[in-house]
Amino acid sequence: MISFIGRSIVQKIITLFFVSIVSFLIIHLAPGEPSQVDPMNPKFTREMVERFREEFHLDKPLYRQYLYFYRDLFSGKTISWKDNQPAFKKIWERFLNSLPLFIVGTILTWTISFPVGIRSAIFRGGIYDRSATFFSYLLISIPGFFFAYILIMFVVNQFHVPVIGMETFGIGETSGFNRIMDRIWHLLLPSLLGATAGIAVLSRFVRSQMLEVEGQDYVRTAKAKGLAPDQVHYKHALRNALLPFVTMFGLILPGLIGGSVIIESIFAWPGMGRMAYEAILARDYPIILTLNFVSAVLVLIGTFISDLLYMVVDPRIRL
Amino acid sequence: MADNEALLSVEELKVYFRSEDEVARAVDGVSFKVGREETVCLVGESGCGKTVTALSVMGLVPIPPGEIAGGRILFNDQNLLVFNDNEMQAIRGNQIAMVFQEPLTSLNPVFTIGDQIGEAIQVHQTAPPTEVIQRSEQLLKDVGIADPAQRLKDYPHQLSGGQRQRVMIAMALACDPKLIIADEPTTALDVTVQAQILRLLERIQKERSMSVLYITHDLGVVSKVADRICVMYAGIIAEQGKKDAVLKTPKHPYTQALLASLPNRDKRGQRLYSIPGTVPNPAYKPRGCPFHPRCQYAIQTCCEQFPEMCHYGDAHMARCPVIFDDGREN
Numbered sequence: 130m131i132s133f134i135g136r137s138i139v140q141k142i143i144t145l146f147f148v149s150i151v152s153f154l155i156i157h158l159a160p161g162e163p164s165q166v167d168p169m170n171p172k173f174t175r176e177m178v179e180r181f182r183e184e185f186h187l188d189k190p191l192y193r194q195y196l197y198f199y200r201d202l203f204s205g206k207t208i209s210w211k212d213n214q215p216a217f218k219k220i221w222e223r224f225l226n227s228l229p230l231f232i233v234g235t236i237l238t239w240t241i242s243f244p245v246g247i248r249s250a251i252f253r254g255g256i257y258d259r260s261a262t263f264f265s266y267l268l269i270s271i272p273g274f275f276f277a278y279i280l281i282m283f284v285v286n287q288f289h290v291p292v293i294g295m296e297t298f299g300i301g302e303t304s305g306f307n308r309i310m311d312r313i314w315h316l317l318l319p320s321l322l323g324a325t326a327g328i329a330v331l332s333r334f335v336r337s338q339m340l341e342v343e344g345q346d347y348v349r350t351a352k353a354k355g356l357a358p359d360q361v362h363y364k365h366a367l368r369n370a371l372l373p374f375v376t377m378f379g380l381i382l383p384g385l386i387g388g389s390v391i392i393e394s395i396f397a398w399p400g401m402g403r404m405a406y407e408a409i410l411a412r413d414y415p416i417i418l419t420l421n422f423v424s425a426v427l428v429l430i431g432t433f434i435s436d437l438l439y440m441v442v443d444p445r446i447r448l
Numbered sequence: 449m450a451d452n453e454a455l456l457s458v459e460e461l462k463v464y465f466r467s468e469d470e471v472a473r474a475v476d477g478v479s480f481k482v483g484r485e486e487t488v489c490l491v492g493e494s495g496c497g498k499t500v501t502a503l504s505v506m507g508l509v510p511i512p513p514g515e516i517a518g519g520r521i522l523f524n525d526q527n528l529l530v531f532n533d534n535e536m537q538a539i540r541g542n543q544i545a546m547v548f549q550e551p552l553t554s555l556n557p558v559f560t561i562g563d564q565i566g567e568a569i570q571v572h573q574t575a576p577p578t579e580v581i582q583r584s585e586q587l588l589k590d591v592g593i594a595d596p597a598q599r600l601k602d603y604p605h606q607l608s609g610g611q612r613q614r615v616m617i618a619m620a621l622a623c624d625p626k627l628i629i630a631d632e633p634t635t636a637l638d639v640t641v642q643a644q645i646l647r648l649l650e651r652i653q654k655e656r657s658m659s660v661l662y663i664t665h666d667l668g669v670v671s672k673v674a675d676r677i678c679v680m681y682a683g684i685i686a687e688q689g690k691k692d693a694v695l696k697t698p699k700h701p702y703t704q705a706l707l708a709s710l711p712n713r714d715k716r717g718q719r720l721y722s723i724p725g726t727v728p729n730p731a732y733k734p735r736g737c738p739f740h741p742r743c744q745y746a747i748q749t750c751c752e753q754f755p756e757m758c759h760y761g762d763a764h765m766a767r768c769p770v771i772f773d774d775g776r777e778n
Contacts, residue, residue, distance in 0.1 A: 164720075222611065345557040346550050347554040347557070349508065349548065350548060350555065352540070352543040352547045353506055353508060353541060353545070354543035354545075354571055354619065354622075355571045355572060356537070356541075356567070356571055365556050368559075369556070369557065369558075372558075429714075443557075444557070444560075444605070445605045
């Protein structure tokens with residue numbers, strides 16, 4: 130156990146090292162230059178461009194730039210090239226904005242898809258299963274942005290509540306209750322939309338996983354013991370069907386960063402996804418690379434957690 | 449065996465499996481009886497309907513696609529086929545228990561042996577936890593597992609195949625059933641373990657005066673355990689009778705062919721006999737006797753008429769119109 134943790138931390142650090150090299154190279158291979166050193170912009174004189182290049186070490190060879198960047202990153206001195214704000218502070222602010230969206234979306238996804246998928250599997254071929262199948266394929270096939278606009282129009286026309294952004298402008302003036310309701314309305318649509326595709330896909334996956342387990346010999350054994358159907362399904366089958374989802378559960382962590390660019394753009398939600406997108410457009414290398422590094426760390430933490438969880442839920446696995 | 453002693457009596461059982469465009473008649477009019485404290489072997493090739501017959505007795509045929517198309521299953525003179533789900537649950541594992549073919553996959557990998565045996569007790573009986581543990585230990589001891597207290601805490605993957613099959617048997621015994629259905633319990637095990645499990649089943653049956661319905665394709669096993677034998681072919685019973693009668697004076701050409709294809713010392717160095725052709729697809733069974741395309745004695749009637757059961761005394765009967773004696777042609 131201890132040796133597993135030690136081994137896996139060493140492995141993950143090595144992985145992280147390679148991730149840092151590859152992501153650094155990919156970003157620098159991409160065409161274009163940071164917006165502040167744009168030589169095409171007539172406002173920039175040759176001297177200014179040279180000064181910026183020097184300041185951002187863009188005139189140095191790549192490996193030097195790499196070293197400078199990761200030295201800054203680990204000493205926490207990375208600053209955005211766009212507005213000279215410290216990168217971690219910027220990311221942290223956006224992270225706090227994304228967090229409620231992520232949490233509500235994830236809770237919706239996981240709490241809805243499991244009951245739906247499990248019931249579909251138990252009553253396979255029935256009217257419930259077929260309608261669930263129909264709706265999940267419907268949700269998978271409708272593009273998120275299209276669905277978003279329909280929902281926005283519906284909610285705004287029907288309930289007369291503003292849903293764009295994180296809160297209504299000037300709502301701070303009113304009472305606490307109104308502010309909370311306002312926040313909830315603003316949170317509801319984007320997190321619901323973020324969850325729909327997830328629900329559709331995950332419930333299908335739960336269904337097929339459950340179906341597979343229902344066909345196993347030990348489920349027949351459980352029935353042969355004379356157990357009631359509920360115990361057969363929810364104790365013997367479900368416990369086994371859940372195993373692969375432990376892996377998925379560890380991997381939802383990185384979804385914190387990249388999972389919601391489209392939704393955040395549609396709803397003008399100042400979250401991390403949008404910041405990453407904007408940073409890429411502006412060639413704001415420090416922000417892109419820091420986000421990249423953070424999400425790599427999140428992936429590795431996620432896999433580590435799912436390895437540990439696996440050991441807890443599956444007695445066959447001893448690390 | 450007199451009729452009134454029958455513990456289980458299957459009468460004209462028909463189990464069909466429907467798919468979109470065909471009906472597979474997996475079990476097509478099977479009748480046999482299992483007396484008290486008797487071991488009856490259902491013998492036949494893969495796909496002949498042995499397991500489906502057993503599953504119907506347990507009420508475990510998946511419906512749909514399965515369908516009980518007719519017949520009765522009398523257990524203690526009650527027709528199990530008219531029982532509802534709750535009534536069947538009370539029978540399953542309690543009065544009739546089943547041991548399955550694959551001990552490796554028949555135990556739930558995420559629960560301990562103790563959980564699974566204890567559960568089998570608690571489904572049908574209320575007992576305080578300490579008593580459940582005691583009884584589970586006793587059960588494991590009965591099936592010959594060393595250090596039962598420790599094994600109860602183990603997970604299935606920590607046991608060998610033979611041990612797992614013993615656990616399955618212990619689980620089946622949990623509520624002292626009157627009938628145990630053993631569906632090829634030794635097929636997945638190696639030969640030495642096979643012999644141990646057979647002896648174990650035999651001993652337990654005597655100790656607890658149970659009946660056993662033993663399903664197998666292994667005639668070697670049959671000759672060791674059976675009191676009576678039912679030979680199944682393509683969803684029907686081709687021949688049934690006392691062990692010695694069926695094995696020594698087989699009447700049905702299929703039984704004769706099966707016995708002829710057994711290896712034995714006298715045939716050393718010769719090619720083994722094999723029955724020509726293959727088992728018919730249960731959805732497209734031949735008209736008349738289902739065995740006629742592979743039967744070397746088939747006559748015109750065999751192709752046209754479904755054969756009647758012919759009786760040879762002492763409950764020995766065979767579904768073949770051509771009367772044979774010791775394999776000699778009539």
